[in-house]
Every structure is written in structure tokens, then in C-alpha cells.
Amino acid sequence: MLKHMSYLDNIPSAPGKFKMDKSPYVHNKLRWHSSLMKLTFWSFIFLALIFIFFYRSPSPNPLPQDPSRRSLGTYNWGGPAWEKRVRSSARIRSHDGISVLVTGAAGFVGTHVSTALKRRGDGVLGLDNFNDYYDPSLKRARQALLDRSGVFIVEGDINDSTLLSKLFEVVAFTHVMHLAAQAGVRYALENPSSYVHSNIAGLVSLLEACKSANPQPAIVWASSSSVYGLNSKVPFSEKDRTDQPASLYAATKKAGEEIAHTYNHIYGLSLTALRFFTVYGPWGRPDMAYFFFTRDILKGKTISIFEAANHGTVARDFTYIDDIVKGCLAALDTAEKSTGTGGKKKGPAQFRIYNLGNTSPVPVSDLVSILERLLKVNAKRKVIKLPQNGDVRFTHANISLAQRELGYKPSTDLQTGLKKFVRWYLSYYSGEKKAAG
Template sequence: MPILVTGAAGFIGSHVCLRLLERGDEVVGVDDMNAYYDPALKKARLARLLGRSGFSFHEMDIAQEGALEAFSGAGIDRVVHLAAQAGVRHSLENPRAYLRSNLAGHLEVLEFCRFLPAFRHLVYASSSSVYGGNTKVPFSEGDPVDHPVSLYAATKKADELMSHAYAHLYGIAQTGLRFFTVYGPWGRPDMAYWLFTEAMLEGRPVRVFNNGEMWRDFTYVDDVVDAVVAVLDRPPGTGEGAPAGVYNVGNNRPVRLGDFIDTLEKVLGVTAVRRDEPMQPGDVERTYADLAAIRRDFGFTPKTSIEEGLRRFANWYRFEWKK
């Protein structure tokens, strides 16, 4: 039966579509192709999917009430919901975009799943941002997440709460994945690894926040896709409680920002011009994923080191994207 993937032209979404198609699944992709960053990148990602057997694409805004009803008779039984307005800092400038995309959009997906005749499982994107300024590390799924430090984080926590309510009320099996700083080829140009690479190759300074004392659990996109597909194939049971789960998807090896730049210098063969700046509003000093739960339940273990992942990204950026 077909799998619906929202955000199919996005970074993670396009990689997930490709993996599902390669293993023989039929995929219905949707994306609104918005201009948060250059739509040419989204079109290029989509071009890798169009024409492949089993793939169909529909440009639409899933936050529009009832838009997804167009697929109610398509036989869809699973949904991977990755469409969202991303970016912590952008949420300070354009908060309404987050309410529409991340809250209204998530509700429309839940309502769509609620009435699917063959529905089996919804897997949706949450974020490590829900942990806010937690000082206990590593971050575990059972930690309190009641103090977000950005609107983006608040919308992602709200998505988890909405999903639990629908699982409880209607038995909709679903799993939220808290992604930790995903990077890799075909990534997002607003992310640090892209911005640093671009600046270093052009001889411009890179902005180093908090004297480089920022730690991130960088997670390579192929490892993230491994987790998404493994979870998708095993919906939560209907034992005690609602059929809903939440898991961290990270690398479990945080990297200091200064060391991250050192690694980029190595793979690019370029010395960075570093410009120190204070920590930004809505940002946090550290993210660090406890993977015990997803390792126990799905056997997930990330495979890609930061050096190997950055090398793959740098090669893609220099010899494919910028050639």
C-alpha cells in the first residue's frame, strides 16, 4: 500500500522518499515548495524522485483545511509527516508561519489519519529543541520538556501532545522522532554546516557563537533515514495506554562548535576566519541524545562519524551542487 510523505521536497523528506522507493514501496509525496530558502534546491531534490517507479508528487499546503482528503481513496496505510516550518531563529521573526505549518498542518495530518480506512502508523518529526535549556545530559525521552526557549520548540512539543491525544481518543498508532541537528548532502542552507562551508570557500568569516563553546549532537542524514524506516515498519502496540511513542534520533556523540570548524577546515583544506559573537536568542549551549530507548526497541545505532559525514557533505556541495 502507498506511503504518504509530507515535506517530500525537503531535506529529510527527500532522503526518506528515496530510501522507500529503493526498497520497493509506493510513495505519495506532498510539499508546498515554499520560499523559506531557495526553492531551486527543493526542485533539485524533487528531480531525483520524479520519474521513479512508484512515486507521485502533489504540490499543496497541508495546513489548508481538508487538503489531504484528496488522498483518502488512495489506499494509504502509513504516513511519514516531515513537513514543517523549521529553524529556531526564524521563529523569532515570523512566528505565525510556525503556528500555521507546525500546528495547523499537524492537526490536518492527524485528522487525515483518523479517517483512513487502512491506517496503520503515523511517524512524525519532532525535535531536540523540545528539551529547551535542560542541563541534564544526555537528554532522555522521560526528561521534563515544559520550558521551551523558542516558539519552534513550543510548536514541536505541542505536536507531541496533540498526537498523544489522538492516539488516546481514536487509537491512531503514531511515533514522534526528536531529531538532533541533522546534516548531510542536499541539506538546508540555513544550517551551520552549510553556512560555514559556503563562507569558508568564499573567504568570508564564520560566525562563532559563545566562543565556540556550543555542543551539538550532529546526526548524519542516512542514519536518520535508517531510524525513520525502522520505526515506520513497527507501529506501537495497543497494550496499556495510548498507542503513541517518542524517541530520540541522534548521534550520541556531541561535538564542540570549535572542533566542528576544525573538522571542516580539514575536509575542505581551507582555514576559517573566525568571528566571535555572543549566543543567540532561542539557542541552547548543548544537545546530547540518549539513544537507549530507540536502540532497545528498534536496534538503531548511528554509523557515521562527524568527519566522514562532513566530508560527504563537502564533496556534494563542491562537486555536485556548486559545479
């Protein structure tokens, strides 16, 4: 108890009221304490200096800080040969061409848009992190395809601001086609942070780079039909409410639209969001139903077809890739210039949102019947209740705004589009990927 008391006595009750004990033993102990404190203090300073030195020293190939991705590998960029490739890929080769940075260029839509731009003489530079959300070898095959048409894909992440500012330093892009994203509605249950990382943090990082670029590019980017969420008014019009998302994926795309608005408002960036409706076609995404249904039907594996309550139909406004590409190019061609310079807005800038759909929803069971006919194999069907995983019952686009302002006019029905997809699928997977292209 006494010991306890003396210990308590040594604690200052208030600043400047520390009671000194004059005994030599305590005096020595205090001296020892003060040298220990000095040692701790200088060690701390020393460690802090080492820490600052390592964190401030520039690294030629910085690795992105990326906790949410499973496999990103390391990226190699920089150097004169790399810059030469970047410049050459982005060089405009036609009379009134544009120079476009395409993010997510090794993705499904990115590959098709890049090819179409290059074909008409625009300058195109790709950017992709080649993550393993789905089979990266398909992304590598798309990269090889783009390489043959003269499009170089820089390997890197949109969250890497050093890389982004380097790209804008090397090339004065007139436009950015931003397609890099964490896609897929159901995967958000498994890896939510990946959606925040790519669709929110990545978008902000890209917009920051665009805002600081000189000249500022105009940006066209991929939003999603999923922003309509639980909206039941059909067909979905851009004026309808989008504040009831049914999945985290949808919520991040909706957040993206709001973030885009702030960058338009504060910095004068020209911004156009395209709400894609279930895009399908050759070189598509293996995580999408039409793709894995094809694979499973061919393997004789049972497929699950979702249905709503009381045997209600689940349907999608499936949109063929070539129609989407036309919509993307029209959006780029009608985009007005951003108005800011040096990170400052000089006047109001264009802000647009368009639906890019097909306007003819098809029940998922009909999609399966078309695939059965094309593959000449009967599917092993299992009808199950629509799981509570973020899927909505139906989507249906009103495209009159895009029709009026972009001249957008989809022309491929599901039967025709799936025929092209199946032809590509069989050639790609049977010819061990060599026959592709």
C-alpha cells in the same frame, strides 16, 4: 437644547414605549425610513446569498488559506491523469511492502526517506508546498531526483484539508511519514506565525485527515531535540522534562507531541514522534550552520561562532542523514496499526517517542575545523556570545530506547559525514546543479 431634547424623545426608553409623533412631516419621514430599512434589509439578504453561493460552491483546486507564508503560488491538482500518477507512485512493489504518504518530501529528510522507501519496494507519495523558506530551486532539484526514482510529489499544503481527504480517498495509505514543518530555531524570531501555521495548524489538519481515513494510517513524524530546551541533565532521555522550551520552534514541536497524544487517546491513531538531533548531510538545508559555514568559508566571508558565557562551549549532537533514515524506516516498520474506524477509537493504540541522535556532541568550533580541513580553506572566524535567539548551549541524545526498540545504531561520525556533505556540495554547486545525484 430643545432640538436635542426632541431627538432624545424619539428614542424608545423601553421596548413598546416608542412615542409616535403624529405630525405629517414626521409621518412621511417615518415612511421614508421604513422603505430605506426594507431596502437595506433586502440588499443585505441579496449580498448574503451571493456570499454563501461563492463560499459553498466546490472548487476543483482550492487554494489554501495561508496568511503566514510569503510565497506559495497556486497549486494544480486533481483530474484523471493526476490521480493515475498518485496511484502509480503509491503502489507497493514488494512482497510485504507498505504504502507511505511522505509530507515534506522535497525537504532534506523527506527526500532521503522517500528514496530509501522506494528503493526497497514500498509505495511512496510525496506532498510538499515548495515554500521559499530557503532556496526553492534546491527543493526542485530534490524533486527531480525523486521523480527519477518514481516518486511523485503532489504540490500542496498540509493545511488544505480538501486535498488531504482526496489523497486518502485515492490511496489507502498504511503509513504517513510526516516531515513537513517550519524548521529552524532562529527564524522563529522573524516569522512566528509560520511555525504556528505549519507545526500546529498543519499538524492538526493532517491528523484530522488521518483520523477520518479508512483505514486509518499509522503516523511517524518529526519532533525535535529542541524540546529539551533548558534541560541540563545529560544525555537527554525521553523521560526528561520538556516543559522549558527556549524557542517558539521548540514550543511548537512540544505542542505537536501533546496534540499527537490527544489524537492517539481519542481516535486510536498510532503515533510515533522522532526527536531528531541536528541532522546534516548531502542535499541538506541551507539555513543550517554546517551548510552556510561551508558556503561562507569558500567565499572568504567571516563566520560567527557562538560561545556560551565564560567562554563556554556550544556543542551539538550532529547526526548523519543515513542514520536518521534508518531510524525513520525502523519506526515505520515497527509501528502498529491505528485502531479507529469512521473517526471512532476501537481500542488503545501505540504512542511512542524516540530520540534519534548520534550520542557524541561536537563543539561548533570543531565542526568549523573539520570543514576547514575538508575544504582546504582557513575560515575567517569571529567568536561571539550566544545570542538570545532560541539557541541552546548543547544537545546530547541518550538513544538507548531507540536502540532497544528500533534497533537504531548510528554509525557515521561527524568527520565522515561532513566529508560526504562537502563532496556533494562541491559537485552540486560547481556543476551548476547538473552533476548532482
